[in-house]
Amino acid sequence: MPLAKVNSTGSVWEDRKAENWVQDALQVVRRAVEAPSVGVELSSRWPRLGDTLAVHVKVPPPRTPVGWIRREFAKRFSGGELHVTLDGIECQCFPKQGSQSSGAKAGKSEVWRALVPFTPLDAPGKRELVVALKDGRKKVHRETIGVVDVEFPTESIWLPKQKSNLHMTDLEREKTDAFREVRSEDQLWDKPFVRPCEGPVTTEFGMKRYYNGVFARGYYHRGVDYGASEGTPVYAPANGLVSLAGKEEEGFVIHGNCIGLDHGHGVASIFMHLSELAVREGEYVRRGQLVGRVGDTGISTGPHLHWGLYVNGACISPTSWMRGIVT
Ligand SMILES: [Zn+2]
The missing domain is CATH 1.20.5 (Single alpha-helices involved in coiled-coils or other helix-helix interfaces)
Structure with missing residues (x-):
């Protein structure tokens, strides 16, 4: 003693x-x-290329006043208390709807979620997922997931010379880049996504392409094409804010007339080649609301709707979102 x-x-x-x-x-x-009992749930341990992986993390409240202070400090000064990384790359987390305010008040656990996109350009194979609390508590969860390869089909398309030589204008690039960078804190979608347009799928998500006989490296079809006649209504697949309303005449030479929707938490939709826009930038739209009409504007080979769904800036397949697998 x-x-x-x-x-x-x-x-x-x-x-x-x-x-x-x-x-x-x-x-x-x-x-x-000490390591608290942090619950980690994955939408899949074997996501496929094109899928979105949802990582749900249940964070128990700190157990001591020192823990609370550290958590507040982490939230204010070091970019949040929770860090999810995949092979060392940070994945942005948002509190799941309703869990933070009520949870924090009642001193209960908060549920956070990171959405991780896997594109057809990513390498399949193992990835290390680490969930860490940066409020003074040590790393709490580590596991390996396996990204499954997908053989995406290829197609050849031939464009008339005047269309294949088109390049994005500065305005178009700036506005569409900004559209992909939005990470709003409010989750606006609340149900599985619905198809935005009638008509058959004419080009699937992820299709690789030969343009005028030359394989396009780094290219994959960033969306789903629906074949429909000019003027067919286009509906919002989920609630969102209109974050982009581009017009061909203003410089959107590739996208044509287009509408971008911010669904929140880094999830966003774009609708391209429209003949008409039915909503304005800044407007809130509900799932199923008319946002525009099918057209043939921009770089397009006939009237169709191109719907691109993005997660944290990467275009992914809408399938799991329409089936309600990602919640
Ligand atoms: Zn397309």
């Missing part, structure tokens, strides 16, 4: 009290830094 030697003037009883106090303090510190 080293403490008894230090506190040599006191009684054995006082020595014992001092020792208990130290033990209690150590216990508090240990609780503040």
Whole structure:
């Protein structure tokens, strides 16, 4: 008992009290830094190229005042308390709808979610997923997932010279880049996505292409094409904010007349080649609401709707979103 030697003037009883106090303090510190029971749930351990992986993390509240202070500090100064990485690359997390405010008030667990896109250009194979709390508690979860390869079909398309030589204008590039960079904190979608247009799928998501006989490297069909006649209504597949309303006459020479919707949490839709726009930038639209009409504007080989669905800037397949697998 080293403490008894230090506190040599006191009684054995006082020595014992001092020792208990130290033990209690150590216990508090240990609780503040020990691994809490963080629950991690994945939408799949074997996502396919083109899929979106949803990582749900249930974060218990800190157990001590020191933990609360550290958490607040992490939230304000180091970009949040929770960090999800895949092979060391940070995946942005958002609190799942309703879980944060009510959870924080009641001192309950908060549920956070990271959405991770896998594109047809990504390499299949193993990835290491790490979930860490940066509020003084150590790394809490580590697991390996396997990204499954998909053989995407290829097609050859032939464009007339005047269309194949077109390049995006500065305005078009700037506006469409900005559209993909939006990461709104409010989740606006609340149900599985619906198809935005009548008509058969004429070009699937992920199709690789030969343009005028030359294989287009780094290209994959960033969306789904629906064959439909000019003027066919185009509906919002989910609730969202109109974050882009581009017109061919203003410089959208590739996309044509187009509408971009921000669904929140880094999820966004774009509708291209429209004949008409039915909504304006900044407008809130509900799932199933008319946003425009099918057309043949921009770089297009006949009237059709191109719907591109993006997650954190990467275009992914809408299939799992329409089936409600990603929640
Ligand atoms: Zn297309």
